[in-house]
Amino acid sequence: MPPIRHRSLTGPPLPELHGHGLHLRPWDPASGADVETWLRGLRDPQFQRWNTPLRPVTDRRSARESLLARAQSAAEGTSISFRVADARSGTALGHVGVNEIKYHTKAARVGYWVLPEARGQGVATRALLLAAHWALMELALHRLELDHAVGHDASCRIAERCGFRYEGTLRGAIFQEGRHDAFRDAHLHARLATDPEPEPAGP
Incomplete structure (x- = not known):
């Protein structure tokens, strides 16, 4: 396993990424604002249309528990979840994660x-470009995978813009x-x- 900067929940700071007009930093389960943003993102009807988490996030308590679990995974080096924000204002915009790091x-899987x-x-395009570059360069990974429900055309376009080639259809692979x-x-x-390397996008 290559050395990485996330060793423990109380250890050195986790990586922060800058570029394409964005600032990516790990979600903080101790931050009320982060918990509220995480809850709002996962309760959004469009998110729920295309994603069915194994453990639903329905309130502040479950949102904080979800972020604590992600912080633990980052501490163990098995995944890292980034809060995506505007580089100038700091306004939260979304999420991108590098998950199931092997x-x-x-190899690893990405989502946003x-x-x-x-x-x-x-x-999403700009955040994925940043996160993918970090995973391939800093973690020295060889393969990043991304999947989305059939019919989610916007996610398909984001993947292709970020250099993720379409490889086929996985039958019955995700929850309805x-x-x-x-x-x-x-x-x-x-x-x-x-x-x-894909062409840079955005600001």
Whole structure:
């Protein structure tokens, strides 16, 4: 496992990323503002249309527990979840995560969402470009995977703009909207460290 900067919940600061007009920093479960933003993002109807978390986030308590779990994963080096904010104002815009980091195969999965008021500004594209570059360069990963529900055309376009090539359809790979007893297909995209670097986007 390569050395990384996140060692413990009380250890050195986790990485912060800057670029494309954005500031990415880890979510803070001790911050009331972060908890509120996380709750609002996961309760958004558009998020819930395309995503069905294993453990639903329905109130401040469950939102804080969700962020605590993500902080623990970051401390263990298995994933890191970034709060996406405007670089100038600091206004929260959304989320991007590098998840299921597997150092033995040099692979991970990525995911993202954007708050309703920030959509249509290229936020997800810019955030994914930053996070993917960090994962491939700083963590020395070789492969990043991204999947989304079939029909989520906006997510498909974001993936392709960020150099994640479409690789096929995963049958019954993710939960149906709002259900844990039914499944739907997903499109699989992936980007390799050896792929050409995508053109920068946004400001």
